[in-house]
Structures are given as C-alpha cells and as structure tokens.
Amino acid sequence: MLQSARGGVPSSRVTPGLLRLPAIEAAPLLLGWIICRKTPAGTLKLRIVEVEAYHQNDPASHSYRGETKRAAPMFKAGGHIYVYFTYGMHYAINIVTGPAGRGEAVLLRAAEPLEGIEIMQQNRGLTDIKKLAAGPGRLAQALGITDTSLSGKILNKSSIFLEPPLEPVDTKDIVASPRIGISKNPDPLWRFYIKNSPYISRV
DNA sequence: CAGAAGATCATCT
DNA sequence: GATGATCTTCTGT
Numbered sequence: 001m002l003q004s005a006r007g008g009v010p011s012s013r014v015t016p017g018l019l020r021l022p023a024i025e026a027a028p029l030l031l032g033w034i035i036c037r038k039t040p041a042g043t044l045k046l047r048i049v050e051v052e053a054y055h056q057n058d059p060a061s062h063s064y065r066g067e068t069k070r071a072a073p074m075f076k077a078g079g080h081i082y083v084y085f086t087y088g089m090h091y092a093i094n095i096v097t098g099p100a101g102r103g104e105a106v107l108l109r110a111a112e113p114l115e116g117i118e119i120m121q122q123n124r125g126l127t128d129i130k131k132l133a134a135g136p137g138r139l140a141q142a143l144g145i146t147d148t149s150l151s152g153k154i155l156n157k158s159s160i161f162l163e164p165p166l167e168p169v170d171t172k173d174i175v176a177s178p179r180i181g182i183s184k185n186p187d188p189l190w191r192f193y194i195k196n197s198p199y200i201s202r203v
Numbered sequence: 204c205a206g207a208a209g210a211t212c213a214t215c216t
Numbered sequence: 217g218a219t220g221a222t223c224t225t226c227t228g229t
Contacts, residue, residue, distance in 0.1 A: 052210070060210065062225095070225060088222030090211050107210055137211050179210085189210085203212085 014155050015079035016162055019097050023104035026078070026097040027053035028174050028192040030106055032165035034114065035093075037143045038158060041119045044143055045163070046111035046133055050193035050200050052179065054094070056103040057187040060179065063103030073152040074105045081160060083140070083151040090137030091145045095155075095162070109191070110134050112199040113142065134201040169194060 018029045028051075036045045054061040054074070062071035062084065073082040074096055082094040082105050094105035111133040113120055120132050120142040133139040143160075155161045173196075179189040193200055 054210070062210075065226080068226070084210080085224060086209055087211050088209090088224070092210060094210090109210085135211070201212090 014157055014161055016164070019078035019095065020099065021078075021097060022102070023053035023055050023097045023106050024190060026095075027051045027106045027190065028176065030095065030162075031174060031192060031194055032167075032169035034163040034165070035108060035111060035139075035143070035160070036163055037160045039116075039119065039144050041144075042116050044116035044119060045114045046120075046139070046142070047114055047166075048108060048111050049197040050108075050110035050191070052107040052109055052189060052191045054105050054107060054189060055187070058179075058181055058185060058189045060181055060189060061103075063105075067103070071103070074103050076100055076152065079155050081150050081153050081155065083145060083148045085148055087137075091140040091148070092136040093140050093143070093145065093150075107136060108139055109136050110193070110197070110200045111139055111142075112197070119144070130198050131201075134199055138201075 018026050030048055030051055033048050034045050035048055056063045063074045067075045073080055076096055077100040078097040080096040082096055083091055085091055093108045096105045098104045113129050113132045121127050123144050124132050124142050133142045173194055175193055175195050177191050179191060181188055
C-alpha cells in the first residue's frame with residue numbers, strides 16, 4: 001500500500017508487532033499502552049489498565065460460532081479494530097490480534113485518562129476521572145464512540161491508534177484471572193489488569 | 204419471524 | 217445486592 005494512503009505513516013508505525021501474537025499473549029503486553037483517538041474536539045489519550053483476551057475456543061467469544069457478520073472483524077489480521085454494540089446502549093472496543101483467520105481480539109476494559117480529559121468528561125457527563133473509563137462501555141463513551149463505524153478498520157494515526165507505554169509495567173503488578181464460563185474449558189478467556197489501579201471498576 | 208441473550212452501567216435498597 | 221434500561225445479533229422454526 002502506498003504510504004500516502006496512510007497519511008505518510010508506514011504500516012509498521014501504526015500496528016505494533018505484539019498484535020501479531022495470539023490474544024492470550026498480546027493482552028498482558030497491551031497493559032500500559034496508550035489508546036489514542038483524534039476527534040474534531042481534540043486528541044484523547046488513555047493508558048490501558050485492564051484487558052480481556054477473546055479467542056474461538058470459548059462460547060462467550062463472538063468468534064466462537066465462526067465468522068458471523070458482526071464478528072467478522074475479529075477474523076482480520078492483528079491491528080484491526082472490532083467495535084460492537086450490546087445491552088441496547090453500550091459500545092465496546094477490541095484490538096484484533098494474531099494472523100488473519102484466527103478470530104482473536106483483546107477487549108479494552110479500563111483505562112487511565114491522560115489527555116483530552118475535559119472532552120472525555122463531556123462525553124461521559126461526569127467529572128470523576130476514576131470513572132471516566134472504568135469499564136468497556138465507559139471507555140468507549142469517553143472516547144466518543146457512538147456507533148460501530150470503526151469496526152473493521154485498521155489502527156491509524158488519523159483516527160484511532162496505540163502508542164507505546166511511557167514507562168514499562170512491572171510484571172509483578174499484572175494480575176491474571178480466568179473468566180468464569182463452561183466448566184472444564186481447557187482454554188478459557190483471561191482478564192489481565194494492573195494491580196491496585198484506581199481506574200478499574202470493582203463491580 | 205419470534206424469542207432470547209447479551210464481552211454493561213447507573214441507580215436504588 | 218438487585219433491578220431496569222434499551223436494541224442488536226443470532227438462532228431455531
């Protein structure tokens with residue numbers, strides 16, 4: 001692809017190599033990375049503090065039943081975005097990982113607001129910074145996601161993209177916990193979060 | 204085409 | 217801890 005089609009930004013600069021890994025491996029590595037979005041009102045940035053890895057081998061995953069219309073973006077190559085709408089009112093943002101066809105993605109569950117906080121407060125209708133993005137639906141709302149038009153798009157500096165951690169996350173501060181599901185699933189879904197982060201909902 | 208469930212959240216007791 | 221909100225997506229008939 002021509003660089004001009006990406007605003008002069010090489011693909012390697014907008015799609016981190018870790019997104020070629022399976023979701024279970026990419027998920028904990030995404031902690032500390034910064035999710036960024038450019039909006040007409042300004043640029044929004046948040047540090048990822050909680051994620052969940054989805055793959056084809058658990059019935060709770062949208063990719064479990066194959067490539068449906070909604071979940072099709074999950075089967076694209078790592079670095080694509082998967083946005084879905086649920087409960088009649090909430091959006092959630094995923095980063096697709098792995099090679100095309102795997103059906104894996106990492107759900108962004110919570111993040112620490114860093115930049116564009118006033119805009120996020122307006123998007124959320126509240127001021128408490130700890131609650132701006134403490135949950136998948138809240139994070140999407142803070143970022144101004146009001147539809148699924150980003151679903152299937154690739155990470156891009158002009159819309160939504162990732163930046164590397166400002167400082168590395170200490171491995172000892174990462175907690176992993178399996179998602180409750182069908183018993184004896186040898187390959188469950190895993191949630192990863194930064195221990196003691198105040199930007200994670202305790203519910 | 205009907206029915207059910209949903210990768211959630213705000214609010215109330 | 218319990219409940220209502222609100223509507224898309226998928227499944228089975």
